[in-house]
Amino acid sequence: MEYQERTVQRVFSIRFSAGERIIDCLERLVAEKEIRTGIVLFLGAFTAGELVFGFTQDPAGERTFDRGSFNEHREVLGIGGITWQDGKPKVHVHAGLATRQDVLLAHIVEAAAAGAEVFIIELSGTGFTTTALL
Secondary structure, eight states, X not given: OOOOXXXXXXXXXXXXXXTOBHHHHHHHHHHHHTOOSEXXXXXXXXXXXXXXXXXXXXXXXXXXXXXEEEOSOEEEEEEEEEEEETTEEEEEEEEEEEOSSOEEEEEEEEEEEEEEEEEEEEESSOOOOOOOOO
């Protein structure tokens, strides 16, 4: 196990309008505000999105991703983290996406907002070195 003790630096409250691309917008804000590591919390609704449900790994270590998409209104509750990879911000988010009686739990590659409220909690330090899914 590896751990780091952190303190909260800044907190950002963000409101997304219909059609805005969640991950793209968040990564641009993270770069602009130079947020090196943090927590992303959000709730709202999406109208479309690209997802990863998991992956399989062959003996050589190559990953095959189980991808999917949706094109209907889904209520969303999610959490993620902020790191940097190759000099660029990486927002890695997982979420539960629900329709009336169907719930998906997945990694969000990208999604279009119907409307959403997002909070970024910036933490001290520079973050772990991670290998993101995408």
